[in-house]
Amino acid sequence: xxxxxxxxxxxxDGCGHCQEEAEPCxxxxxxxxxxxxxLENEWIGCDQCIKxxxx
Numbered sequence: 001x002x003x004x005x006x007x008x009x010x011x012x013d014g015c016g017h018c019q020e021e022a023e024p025c026x027x028x029x030x031x032x033x034x035x036x037x038x039l040e041n042e043w044i045g046c047d048q049c050i051k052x053x054x055x
Contacts, residue, residue, distance in 0.1 A: 025049060 003012040022031040025046040033046030044050070 004010075005012045006018040022033065024031055025033060025036075025048065026043055027045035028049035030046060030048045033048045035047040036043055037045050037047070037050050
């Protein structure tokens with residue numbers, strides 16, 4: 001069974017128009033991120049511009 005569209009009377013086709021536009025990253029300005037990184041409650045970047053390195 002498919003999901004119902006939030007904006008129209010039809011089946012959801014995954015267009016994404018019902019989603020809010022992402023806030024631009026303060027470091028790189030991108031909006032295509034999936035993870036935000038914070039340092040003491042301040043947003044410092046996203047997964048597109050900050051690299052994680054395990055030591």
